[in-house]
Amino acid sequence: MSYIAKPKVHHPSLRKNALGLTRRDYEGAITTLCAGCGHDSVTAAIVQAFWDLDIEPYKVAKLSGIGCSSKTPAYFLREAHGFNSVHGRMPAIATGAGAANRDLILIGISGDGDSLSIGLGQLCHAIRRNVNLLYVLENNGVYGLTKGQFSASADHGSTSKKGEINGMNAIDSALLAISLGATFVARSFSGDKAQLVPLLKAGLAHKGLAFIDVISPCVTFNDHEGSTKGYAYTREHQIELVQADYVPEHSEITTDYEPGSVKNVLLHDGSTLRLRKVAEEYDPTDRDRAYALIRERQRLGEVATGLLYISPDAPDMIEQSEAIAEPVYNQPFENLCPGSAELEKLQLRFR
Amino acid sequence: MRPTDVGSPDYFHKVVDCQWACPAHTNVPEYIRLIAQGRYDDAYLVNRKSNVFPGILGRTCDRPCEPACRRTRIDGKPVAICRLKRVAADQKNDIRDRLPQAPAQKNGRKVALIGAGPASLTVANDLMPLGYDVTIFEAGPRPGGLMRINIPAFRLPEEVLDEEIGYIVDMGVNVKYNRPVASLKQLLDSEAFDAVFVGTGAPKGKELEIPGRHDSDNIFIGIDWLASIHFGHITTVGDRVLIIGVGNTAMDCCRSAKRLGATDVKVIARKTRKYFKASAWELEDAEEELVEIAENHSPVRFITENGTLIGMEFDRFLSSEVDGKLVQVPDGRVVIPCDTVILAIGQENAFPWIEREIGLEFDKWEMPVVDKTTFMSTRPGVFFGGDAAFGPANIIWAVEHGHQAAISIHQYCLGQPLTDRPLSGQSLTPTKMGLHEWAYSNNYNSAKRQKMVHVQMPLRFSKMTIEVEEGFTEEQTRAEVERCLNCDIQTAFTDNLCIECDACIDICPTDCLTMTQDAEEPELREHLTAPADNHEQSLFVSGTLKQTGRVMVKDENLCLHCGLCAERCPTFAWDMRKFELHLPYAGFPVPQATPQALAKQEAKS
Ligand SMILES: Cc1cc2nc3c(=O)[nH]c(=O)nc-3n(C[C@H](O)[C@H](O)[C@H](O)COP(=O)(O)OP(=O)(O)OC[C@H]3O[C@@H](n4cnc5c(N)ncnc54)[C@H](O)[C@@H]3O)c2cc1C
Ligand SMILES: Cc1ncc(C[n+]2csc(CCOP(=O)(O)OP(=O)(O)O)c2C)c(N)n1
Numbered sequence: 001m002s003y004i005a006k007p008k009v010h011h012p013s014l015r016k017n018a019l020g021l022t023r024r025d026y027e028g029a030i031t032t033l034c035a036g037c038g039h040d041s042v043t044a045a046i047v048q049a050f051w052d053l054d055i056e057p058y059k060v061a062k063l064s065g066i067g068c069s070s071k072t073p074a075y076f077l078r079e080a081h082g083f084n085s086v087h088g089r090m091p092a093i094a095t096g097a098g099a100a101n102r103d104l105i106l107i108g109i110s111g112d113g114d115s116l117s118i119g120l121g122q123l124c125h126a127i128r129r130n131v132n133l134l135y136v137l138e139n140n141g142v143y144g145l146t147k148g149q150f151s152a153s154a155d156h157g158s159t160s161k162k163g164e165i166n167g168m169n170a171i172d173s174a175l176l177a178i179s180l181g182a183t184f185v186a187r188s189f190s191g192d193k194a195q196l197v198p199l200l201k202a203g204l205a206h207k208g209l210a211f212i213d214v215i216s217p218c219v220t221f222n223d224h225e226g227s228t229k230g231y232a233y234t235r236e237h238q239i240e241l242v243q244a245d246y247v248p249e250h251s252e253i254t255t256d257y258e259p260g261s262v263k264n265v266l267l268h269d270g271s272t273l274r275l276r277k278v279a280e281e282y283d284p285t286d287r288d289r290a291y292a293l294i295r296e297r298q299r300l301g302e303v304a305t306g307l308l309y310i311s312p313d314a315p316d317m318i319e320q321s322e323a324i325a326e327p328v329y330n331q332p333f334e335n336l337c338p339g340s341a342e343l344e345k346l347q348l349r350f351r
Numbered sequence: 352m353r354p355t356d357v358g359s360p361d362y363f364h365k366v367v368d369c370q371w372a373c374p375a376h377t378n379v380p381e382y383i384r385l386i387a388q389g390r391y392d393d394a395y396l397v398n399r400k401s402n403v404f405p406g407i408l409g410r411t412c413d414r415p416c417e418p419a420c421r422r423t424r425i426d427g428k429p430v431a432i433c434r435l436k437r438v439a440a441d442q443k444n445d446i447r448d449r450l451p452q453a454p455a456q457k458n459g460r461k462v463a464l465i466g467a468g469p470a471s472l473t474v475a476n477d478l479m480p481l482g483y484d485v486t487i488f489e490a491g492p493r494p495g496g497l498m499r500i501n502i503p504a505f506r507l508p509e510e511v512l513d514e515e516i517g518y519i520v521d522m523g524v525n526v527k528y529n530r531p532v533a534s535l536k537q538l539l540d541s542e543a544f545d546a547v548f549v550g551t552g553a554p555k556g557k558e559l560e561i562p563g564r565h566d567s568d569n570i571f572i573g574i575d576w577l578a579s580i581h582f583g584h585i586t587t588v589g590d591r592v593l594i595i596g597v598g599n600t601a602m603d604c605c606r607s608a609k610r611l612g613a614t615d616v617k618v619i620a621r622k623t624r625k626y627f628k629a630s631a632w633e634l635e636d637a638e639e640e641l642v643e644i645a646e647n648h649s650p651v652r653f654i655t656e657n658g659t660l661i662g663m664e665f666d667r668f669l670s671s672e673v674d675g676k677l678v679q680v681p682d683g684r685v686v687i688p689c690d691t692v693i694l695a696i697g698q699e700n701a702f703p704w705i706e707r708e709i710g711l712e713f714d715k716w717e718m719p720v721v722d723k724t725t726f727m728s729t730r731p732g733v734f735f736g737g738d739a740a741f742g743p744a745n746i747i748w749a750v751e752h753g754h755q756a757a758i759s760i761h762q763y764c765l766g767q768p769l770t771d772r773p774l775s776g777q778s779l780t781p782t783k784m785g786l787h788e789w790a791y792s793n794n795y796n797s798a799k800r801q802k803m804v805h806v807q808m809p810l811r812f813s814k815m816t817i818e819v820e821e822g823f824t825e826e827q828t829r830a831e832v833e834r835c836l837n838c839d840i841q842t843a844f845t846d847n848l849c850i851e852c853d854a855c856i857d858i859c860p861t862d863c864l865t866m867t868q869d870a871e872e873p874e875l876r877e878h879l880t881a882p883a884d885n886h887e888q889s890l891f892v893s894g895t896l897k898q899t900g901r902v903m904v905k906d907e908n909l910c911l912h913c914g915l916c917a918e919r920c921p922t923f924a925w926d927m928r929k930f931e932l933h934l935p936y937a938g939f940p941v942p943q944a945t946p947q948a949l950a951k952q953e954a955k956s
């Protein structure tokens with residue numbers, strides 16, 4: 001927590017995007033998290049991604065649960081809509097918001113506690129429904145807000161700050177998401193914005209639920225020796241499987257790569273995700289192999305990052321439910337509530 | 352790049368743009384903070400230590416610090432550094448008991464200073480406390496040099512001069528007034544002095560030898576004319592006055608003419624505004640008083656009728672800028688009617704009283720050959736400073752010359768080599784007071800530069816001695832001090848503490864910070880969070896960072912010194928530390944850390 005707000009003045013070279021906004025216009029209130037918290041870097045990456053994509057903040061809804069991670073929507077896009085739900089319920093709120101207004105750009109921020117313990121069921125069903133949502137799980141292996149208890153993502157054998165050993169196995173959110181049929185699964189690191197920002201942009205462009213697990217160290221409770229979610233550990237064990245470059249619609253692909261090393265995936269909005277295979281045998285559109293490879297890396301003690309799996313064409317919640325093309329919220333009252341005569345008719349059909 | 356060496360004072364000193372630009376290296380941010388705290392006495396003494404005449408300079412300084420001020424690069428206008436100096440001087444209490452004193456026991460050395468301008472006075476100020484017996488020979492009846500006889504009283508009241516000169520003279524300087532030195536040889540031959548300092552200024556106004564120059568009594572040399580006004584020899588002027596030249600002297604001449612009753616005053620410039628020598632604020636002040644400034648005119652002749660000046664003829668030009676250079680093409684001739692002309696086209700040195708065969712070399716421009724560091728001439732024991740040394744400059748340069756010459760004179764008298772200059776030093780003290788509290792006002796304040804209020808127009812012309820600037824009100828002072836960015840509160844970085852969490856990079860409002868692969872400076876400048884295209888500003892480059900092998904780079908250019916990087920840093924790798932530059936003065940060298948002490952310090956961190 002800082003007593004002064006971040007001064008409004010900025011560097012004169014700060015550029016404006018197509019909307020005439022600077023990156024600073026996408027910021028929010030000054031953070032109240034601990035100095036050095038990984039979550040703040042994720043916030044900065046989110047600010048950058050929204051600015052890069054020229055997204056009008058008022059078209060965005062920020063949703064979250066409870067936790068230090070879930071506090072962060074206050075720190076970006078001050079002009080966006082927001083809903084800070086009860087613990088673990090972000091996916092339900094996001095589902096409702098998406099159902100009411102299919103035009104909203106949804107970003108859900110959650111933590112490993114929020115998503116993998118109390119909200120685990122919620123996460124699973126949002127994935128099943130393929131809600132059109134960018135789901136960012138800020139993963140630090142602890143309940144930061146409640147002072148550092150092991151969370152469900154804490155690795156077996158890792159130790160708490162005071163030295164207790166975690167005896168339970170971890171839930172790996174990326175593997176879970178793939179096995180549940182998620183259509184976009186990525187893993188990244190708060191300390192690697194070069195990787196994280198393009199993934200966030202791709203996730204925003206993706207139709208359906210884009211799940212990004214971001215290792216985001218808790219400097220206060222989980223950045224010690226014995227932790228497997230700290231800055232040093234992650235840097236030592238991170239291995240980038242696939243590097244994703246986000247190429248907006250209409251822009252030419254100019255960089256040359258060795259033939260065969262690049263795979264382009266067309267996203268539904270016309271933009272392209274250019275995947276550079278860093279690990280040779282990897283194919284991020286092959287679900288079974290993706291699963292197997294992440295497991296294998298895990299056994300080697302490595303943290304596989306990058307775009308792990310993508311299926312760009314699966315129907316999202318709106319398509320699955322054959323909803324009307326217009327957002328529901330601006331339907332005339334008669335359409336939403338056609339009256340008791342219509343209700344009678346409907347009920348007759350079930351007699 | 353090589354990791355930045357912050358061990359020598361130069362790196363952090365340069366970050367304090369104003370202090371670096373000030374010839375005497377006044378500790379500006381420190382005195383501004385003291386003013387903010389209402390500690391006017393302390394603020395005054397911080398000033399006095401380096402610039403000797405805070406009250407005078409707070410009204411008249413050329414203020415090279417202001418164009419350098421970082422605030423200009425942030426919101427377009429520098430902090431009103433100079434006028435805040437005046438606030439300290441005006442608001443202080445009696446500080447006489449805190450001024451340096453001459454010891455009861457003299458050291459047995461005698462020094463002669465020729466001229467009682469700011470240069471000589473500074474030498475006296477520095478040598479008196481060391482026990483020197485100081486004698487000043489002054490041609491005029493009172494001390495102060497051009498500060499007194501040329502800078503008009505409406506800019507610099509006499510009381511201010513008397514007070515600050517008094518602080519020096521009252522230490523027991525032996526001033527001999529109305530005693531022009533007519534022969535340096537004689538003075539040296541008398542062997543009455545261990546060292547002699549020449550601070551006689553550049554007393555000669557430049558001539559304009561064109562037809563008609565000597566046909567009228569109403570054509571004056573600017574600096575002589577101003578002096579005559581000061582001495583009361585001139586009390587009137589014609590209605591229509593032309594001032595030739597557009598430097599600082601011209602500005603004082605045109606405004607003085609207004610006060611003597613001229614109704615139509617024109618300043619005539621050969622070039623265009625961009626090339627005017629006068630400072631922007633002086634031009635503004637003159638124009639506020641409805642002085643007209645005419646560009647693109649070059650004098651051809653004076654026109655007299657029966658011995659009466661009636662006008663002046665000029666070549667006119669059309670000007671344009673080609674590749675950043677002024678190109679002027681003739682555009683006919685014009686006659687501008689007038690009854691008085693003041694020539695303000697520059698000053699020259701003149702040393703008719705210095706014999707050329709006494710081992711004191713002069714160059715082809717008839718200027719004494721003076722060492723730029725020691726201020727000694729080619730005749731050992733004879734020193735120069737102020738306008739006499741290298742031609743006309745300004746008061747603050749005269750002061751700095753005085754300090755340096757005093758150091759040399761002291762070393763000369765002790766028989767130490769003059770080229771062994773005493774070194775400056777630095778101290779860096781933590782400013783952390785609490786989790787998010789600092790010992791300075793770190794919040795950025797968006798206040799605009801305060802406008803100096805001037806005495807109403809007809810009233811201010813009624814007397815030569817009405818000071819035009821009213822000085823800042825308490826409210827203005829309170830607003831202006833908060834504009835200072837505290838550039839002396841430095842961002843100090845300890846590389847082995849950094850865990851590369853990005854917190855500082857993300858929070859920095861002006862994108863000063865970057866962690867990146869090391870490269871040579873030109874390349875590095877291009878690959879920072881924001882382009883570092885102000886090459887006059889330094890890059891700080893850390894040693895290698897532990898986790899990724901990158902380096903931390905800071906572009907000093909636009910740092911607000913807001914301390915947010917240090918606040919957000921979880922490991923105190925960034926810290927805000929107050930930098931103090933310790934300058935050596937005559938007899939007061941700065942203690943230097945021994946190599947052993949330095950090694951010890953290093954081992955600790
Ligand atoms: C009109 C005008 C306005 C100015 N305004 C400003 C301003 O606003 N701010 C600023 O910073 N600077 C200003 N300056 C410049 C500034 O006044 C000088 O740079 C400064 O005074 C130089 O100081 P000095 O000690 O070298 O010599 P001076 O101030 O010139 O003093 C020299 C002294 O030596 C005496 N002297 C000369 N010859 C002899 C001799 N042979 N024997 C004994 N005594 C002798 C003179 O009588 C004089 O008192 C201005 C100059 C002029 C002409
Ligand atoms: C219903 C409910 N149960 C328990 C809590 C207590 N609680 C607050 S935050 C939190 C865990 C947050 O962990 P995580 O989502 O990982 O967030 P982090 O702080 O680590 O970012 C818990 C258990 C609560 N607020 N509400």
Ligand code: SF4
Pocket residue numbers: 032033034036037038039068069140144145217218219220221
């Ligand atoms: S407790 Fe941990 S997760 Fe919470 S703000 Fe502090 S560092 Fe971040």
Ligand code: SF4
Pocket residue numbers: 842858859860861862863864909910911912913914915916917
């Ligand atoms: S003090 Fe730190 S955060 Fe503030 S502007 Fe300077 S570098 Fe940036």
Ligand code: SF4
Pocket residue numbers: 036848849850851852853854855856916919920921922923924925
């Ligand atoms: S905040 Fe501190 S630890 Fe983090 S990157 Fe900056 S200097 Fe390093």
Ligand SMILES: [Mg+2]
Pocket residue numbers: 067111112113138139140141142143144151
């Ligand atoms: Mg957590």
